[in-house]
Amino acid sequence: MEYIKKPQNSNPHMNNPWKNFLAAITVTDCENTWNFYKNSMETSVLLIAITDSDCPRLPLNRALMIPMVDHGDEFPQIILDAKVQQILNWKTAVVFVDQSILDENAVLVKSIVHESTTNHITPISLILYKIDDSLRGQKKRTALRQALSQFAPTKHEEKRQQFLVVSAFHEDIIEIAETLNMFHVGNQWMFFVLDKVRRDFDAGAVTFNLDEGANIAFALNETLPDCQDTLNCTISEVSLALVSSISKMTVEEQSIYGEISDEEWESIRFTKQEKQAEILEYMKDYLKANSRCASCAKWRIETAITWGKSQENRKYRSEAPIRDAKNRNFEFVNIGYWSPLLGFVCQELTFPHIEHHFRNITMDVLTVHNPPWQILTKNQHGVIVEHSGIVMEILKELSRALNFSYYLHEATTMREDYSFSTSFNPNETQDELAGSMTYRIPYRVVEMVQGNQFFIAAVAATVEDPDQKPFNYTQPVSVQKYSFITRQPDEVSRIYLFTAPFTMETWGCLVGIILLTAPMLYAINRLAPLDEMQIVGLSTVKSCFWYIFGALLQQGGMYLPRADSGRLVVGFWWIVVIVLVTTYCGNLVAFLTFPKFQPGVDYLGQLQRHKSISQYGLRNGTFFEKYVQTTTRDDFKYYMSRATIYGSGLGEDIEAVKSGHRINIDWRINLQLIVQQHFERDKECRFALGKESFVDEQIAMIVPSQSAYLHLVNRHIDSMFRMGFIERWHQKNLPSADKCSGKSALRQVTNHKVNMDDMQGCFLVLLLGFVVAVVVGCCEFWYHRFYVLSDSRKSKEFTI
Known part of the structure; x- marks a missing residue:
């Protein structure tokens, strides 16, 4: 050990004499203290430094530093220590300080913005407001309100800000900031109470009007006035x-x-x-x-434990008496103290909720059974033993992110109050509608949420007139669209499949060029100037026609014109034949592979053209029904004027939809569920969903109107959207594209086997050929019998 008193003119480049020493005590100013520490780091000397005030503290695990702080000048040193020990781990700060305090502590602002790479101290971006402490009464309150109002949150956004208050008017600042809603879960408030020896300070009385969710801490001056610090x-x-x-x-x-x-x-x-x-x-x-003289200055730190106290499960609530005030659930705890000797000695964070949120308390959460949003499984005693569904998955993630556990309370409802579908099992014969709706919230849920005894109502609810509700909606967790279900259009008969590749105009032109080309070939062969150029097989129009027709069917021909003119006609005809046959074969394969359907209802505006649909259905209690009252779309109003409102499977009359006489409007996912159920039962696709999706219905959860945590919950729901969690839960719990969807239909086309429906046209063409051949054969027989034989008899009789 070496005792050194104010070393002078030490040369940092000379050989370090401290390599054999275990510890050293220095009494010098701040700059020399830090220089000595840096020079002795290589030899690892334990430094006990007594220095002047306003000095950044040496690393706590390598040295012990004691700044000599005069009474009343503690603020700069406290701020420096708070930054070094990360008691106030802020990047920005709004500082309210009395002008008189600022005059007495000239380096206070310097301490707040101080930065150091050695101690890893980041600078704080500072907004400084000097309070004129000479003002009194209404002028003082007006000046404070003007300063605070610049940082007040808006209705739809709560900025996260940090406030440091070193003022004798802390009670006025708390009162005014509360009226401006500045004590929300995102803000942090640190107050230095300037009264001397405030061991009797009642933080609950000062924060009498604050709601839960506030992050507020007090530094209380407990310096003994008679302490002699030398x-x-x-x-x-x-x-x-x-x-x-x-x-x-x-x-x-x-x-x-x-x-x-x-x-x-x-x-x-x-x-x-x-x-x-x-x-x-x-x-x-x-x-x-x-210690008796090295730690005269002492400040005690109290912080508020507030989050979730009113919604905490009754089983785990503290036995402390509840005050008749807004902050009746506040619990102020002593987290530690500050002294020049050791800096901050704390067993708890200054703002524990910012880091640990709800600190793993058990919250009461309200819910109801409503698949696929909330699926509750109970034991024989009626106790919820398992829960799943989209909303429940969101609740589980909120529980993990915000550090709380929860106890589910089911809001029992009367059947006439609200009816939830409780099963997706297609084999059940209950007269219940498939799927679920969220437009009508059970009255019991609204009643229980109003008391602010539940942290959140984990129910899927349609967002409607939020300003007129006795509760608040969270950010939407889903958007559901409406569509309609009809009978799947019948496939167009394939009996005329072989005529499908060409239009009637094309077929007419084809017949025309055959009738034109045959006489042209006959005329060119007949008008050849030399007899040896004339082909006997093409000497009649009939033989030329069969030659042209045979070439069209790629049968070839026995004869080839000898004249160049004839060869040109035949050559260009074969070019036409190649193009016609190639086009026909390609299109025939396409028409054989991809079936063609009769016109169906793809959009709601097409309904009036389909006279076969005479019944319109709409599920009872939908958001669509109210939406139509304010819409300008005529097709919606036309539908509602003729719609039958149903509330049961019997009223839904899905068989009428299957027969093609009815159309129903519902959530698209509910209609997909119907299609899926009937496909699993009948093993065929009998329904079609409209291509049009309309009326976006936003689905959200419910929080009490007095909840301080709405923006906090919304911020984490937004994070779940950005990370893809909610989309994944939708895919897992909602009906997905089934075997009747477009992708599945495409797979069926890819694996399509030619059946009798596809080939019936081919056989009919062959049958038609047989019939025509028989008819022509009969004509030839009668012609030969009545004309040829009769002419032969007449010639014989004439000869005789």
Whole structure:
């Protein structure tokens, strides 16, 4: 150990003389203290530094620094220590300080914005407001309101801000800020109470009008007025603490050394750094218990434990008496203190809710059974043993992110109050509608939420007129669209499949060019100038026609014109044949693979054109029904004027939809569920959903109107959207695209097997050929019998 008093002109480049020393005590100014510490870092000397005030504290695990702070000048040092020890881990701060305090502490602002790479101190972006403490009465309150109103939150946004108040008017500031709704869950408030020796300070009385959710802490001055803080006394205390710590460590080492061998001692003995750490801890413990003059200045820190107290499960609520005030659920706890000797000694965070949110308390949560949003499974005693569904998954993630557990309370409802579908099982024969709705909230849920006894109502509810409701909606967790269900259009008959590749105009042109090309070929062959160029097989129009027709069917021909003119006609005809046959075959494959359907109802505006649909249905209690009252779409009003409102499976009359006489409007996911159920039962697609989706219905959860946590919940729901959690839960719980969807239909087309419906046209063409051949054969027979044979008889008779 070396005792040094104000070393002068030390050269940092000379050989370091401290490599053999375990600890050193220095009494010097802040700059020399830090220089000595940096020079002794290589040799690892435990530094006990007594220095002047307003000095950034040395690393707490490597040194002990005691700034000599005068009474009333503690604020700069407190702020520096708060930043070094991350008691106030802020990046920005709004500081309200009395002008008189600022005049007495010239370096206060410098301490707030101080930054250091050595101590990893980040600078604080500062907004400073000087309070004119000469004002009194209404002028003072007006000036404070004008200053605070600039940071008041808006209705739809709560900015997260930090406020540091060093003022004698802290009670007025709290009162005015409360009227501006500035004590919400995102803000942090640190108040320095300037009254001397406030051991009787009642934080509950000062925060009488605050609601829960506030993050507020008080620093209370407990400096003893008769304490004598002198340099010599401090040096004596620190020296005695160091000697006592070394003696204690030496005794412990000797007790161990006497029990083991030298070899074992060499392997387990403390290193120099371990010795210093042990001495430092012993010194801190000694000074905490025995210091009398090195820690005269003392500030106690109290913080409020407020979050979730009114919604905490009754089983876990504290037995403390409840005050008749807004802050009746506040619990102020002593988290530690500050002294020049040790800085901040805290066993709790200054603002524990910012870091730990609800601190793992058990909250009461209200819910009802409503698949697929809330699916509750109960045991034989009616106790909820399992819960799932979209809303429940969101609740579980909120519980994890906000650090709370929850106890579910089911709001029992009368059937006539609200009817929830309780099953998706298609085999059940109950007269219940498939799917669910969220437009009508059970009255019991609204009644229980109004008392502010539940943290949240984990129910899916349609967002409607939020300003007129006795509760608040969270950010929407889902958007459901409406659509309609009809009979799937019948497939167009394929009996005329072989005529489908060409239009009637194309077929007419094809017949025309055949009738034109055959005479043209006959004329060119007949008008050849030389007899040897004329082909006997093309000497009649009939033979030319069959030649052209055979070439069209790619049968070829027995004859080829000898004249160049004839060859040109035949050559260009074959070019036409190649194009016609290739086009026809390609289109025939496409028409054979992809079936064609009769026109269906794709959009609601097409309903009036389908006279076969005579019944219109709409589920009872939908948001669509109210939406139509304010819409300008005529097709919606036309539908509602003819719609039958149904509330049961019998009224839904899905068989009429299957037969093509009825159309129903519902959520698209509910209609997908109907299609899926009937496909699993009938193994065929009999329904079609409209291509049009309309009326976005927003689905959200419910929180009490007095809840302080609405913006907090919304912020985390938004995070779940951005991370894709909610989309994944939708895919998991809501009906997905089934085998009757477009993608599945495409897979069926890819694996399509040609059946009798596809080939019936082919066989009919063959049958038509047989019939025509028989008719032509009969004509040839009768022609030969009545004309050829009769002419032969006449010629014989004439010869005789």
